[in-house]
Amino acid sequence: MDYNSGRVHTIEILRADGTVLQPGSTSGTSTPGTSYNQTGYDQTQVSRACQDAVVVRTARDGCQNVNFSSTAVDTDRSGWVSGTITAARGPATDTFGVSCSMDFATATVRNLELNRR
Numbered sequence: 155m156d157y158n159s160g161r162v163h164t165i166e167i168l169r170a171d172g173t174v175l176q177p178g179s180t181s182g183t184s185t186p187g188t189s190y191n192q193t194g195y196d197q198t199q200v201s202r203a204c205q206d207a208v209v210v211r212t213a214r215d216g217c218q219n220v221n222f223s224s225t226a227v228d229t230d231r232s233g234w235v236s237g238t239i240t241a242a243r244g245p246a247t248d249t250f251g252v253s254c255s256m257d258f259a260t261a262t263v264r265n266l267e268l269n270r271r
Contacts, residue, residue: 195258201225204235204254207263212250215268217241223249233258238271 168174205225212220218241225237236253248270255265 196261197227199261200227200235200256200258203261203263204237204252204256204266207254207266208239208252208268211266211268212239212241215243217243217248219247225252228253 209220220239220241223238228234228236234253239250240247251269253267254263
């Protein structure tokens, strides 16, 4: 976790027995040091691409100090990454829901939705 930028670099979930649980894998295990799931996309790159697009978009809209509260592959919509951010515009700080339609294979953002909450 990079607390200065509010970005999560990698996530590793461990079972009680210490084995790695990899989302999307059939066995629930992965090779140490990788963040690929069974479909072959790099979860870190996908999340980073979405976060980078959000920062660019909010800056274009006049917001600064973007902090990511959460970012994750959306289990309700195939091909989407969703999350929550806070961003400052002048003296006010707002909370936004963000969603990125992604090409997971290339970690490319197709569309970005930014909604004030």
